[in-house]
Amino acid sequence: MTSSGSVNARIEAHYSRAGLGELILAALRQAGKDLARLTVEDLAPLDEFHVRGREATLELGRLAGLTAGSRVLDVGSGLGGPSRCIARTFGCHVAGIDLTEEYCGVATMLAKLTAMTDAVQYRQADAMDLPFPAESFDVVWTQHTSMNIADKAGFFRELGRTLKRGGTLAVYDILAGPVTPIHFPVPWARVPGSSFLCTAGELRSILEGNGYRIEAWQDSTDQARLWFTAVARRIQERGPAPLGLHLLMGDDFATMANNQRRNLEEGRIATVQVVARKI
Numbered sequence: 533m534t535s536s537g538s539v540n541a542r543i544e545a546h547y548s549r550a551g552l553g554e555l556i557l558a559a560l561r562q563a564g565k566d567l568a569r570l571t572v573e574d575l576a577p578l579d580e581f582h583v584r585g586r587e588a589t590l591e592l593g594r595l596a597g598l599t600a601g602s603r604v605l606d607v608g609s610g611l612g613g614p615s616r617c618i619a620r621t622f623g624c625h626v627a628g629i630d631l632t633e634e635y636c637g638v639a640t641m642l643a644k645l646t647a648m649t650d651a652v653q654y655r656q657a658d659a660m661d662l663p664f665p666a667e668s669f670d671v672v673w674t675q676h677t678s679m680n681i682a683d684k685a686g687f688f689r690e691l692g693r694t695l696k697r698g699g700t701l702a703v704y705d706i707l708a709g710p711v712t713p714i715h716f717p718v719p720w721a722r723v724p725g726s727s728f729l730c731t732a733g734e735l736r737s738i739l740e741g742n743g744y745r746i747e748a749w750q751d752s753t754d755q756a757r758l759w760f761t762a763v764a765r766r767i768q769e770r771g772p773a774p775l776g777l778h779l780l781m782g783d784d785f786a787t788m789a790n791n792q793r794r795n796l797e798e799g800r801i802a803t804v805q806v807v808a809r810k811i
């Protein structure tokens with residue numbers, strides 16, 4: 533196995549949870565959801581796997597100017613919450629790819645249950661080798677995925693290859709803050725060898741050096757800090773809510789949420805939303 537192959541295997545193992553689909557269905561039933569009439573909104577507490585959940589997805593969708601008919605590629609699509617949300621809200625069509633086979637299966641199951649299969653499709657693939665011809669998409673979208681990818685210039689070049697000239701790159705990511713190292717485990721990695729954060733300055737120069745013009749740059753670190761402080765406090769006081777990201781991450785999620793709060797409060801991580809144009 534190549535070194536990137538062994539990193540990928542470790543990352544897929546980090547995200548995989550045996551029987552995740554069944555676990556989610558049982559939690560939905562227990563929360564009183566009608567599986568025959570499941571909505572995209574019902575799933576938001578558990579299928580938007582990034583800081584500030586649905587709110588952040590809608591913000592990025594507006595910032596990126598998504599419109600009906602946009603052909604969007606979601607790189608690192610997870611359980612598919614963001615893709616179903618933007619397809620439903622803005623009327624676009626979304627292809628999702630993710631390294632974690634199990635997530636692709638659950639994303640497809642949730643798309644069927646919410647009657648979204650005409651608008652969203654998922655397949656297993658590595659972001660570094662996308663299974664699409666050049667210039668296939670109007671928008672390439674990625675949220676909280678590049679933290680698992682060491683070669684960021686290669687990552688953004690490969691995303692740019694699939695983007696039409698003049699097309700839009702929409703990114704929402706966690707960056708390295710001024711203080712190092714970060715506290716582990718975090719939701720994207722239990723060990724330092726699976727986590728690759730760059731600084732804001734590095735991200736800017738990688739994008740500008742690889743065929744993009746930055747059009748919007750929003751630092752959302754303050755909002756992230758408030759959000760994780762509330763999540764960590766809620767878990768401490770009441771335990772996990774019936775529907776939440778602990779279903780994906782297991783019992784570690786309480787520690788991960790608390791570490792995220794500390795990482796944000798101590799300036800070890802930052803969050804940013806970026807829209808760039810392929811030139």
Ligand SMILES: C[S@@+](CC[C@H](N)C(=O)[O-])C[C@H]1O[C@@H](n2cnc3c(N)ncnc32)[C@H](O)[C@@H]1O
Pocket residue numbers: 540543544547579580581582607608609610611612613614629630631632635657658659660674675676677680681719720
């Ligand atoms: C924190 S989750 C975010 C999922 C989704 N973007 C969201 O916001 O709900 C990170 C995702 O990136 C995926 N991922 C990590 N490395 C990847 C790679 N090299 N290629 C494709 N997906 C990758 C993981 O499998 C995981 O689903």
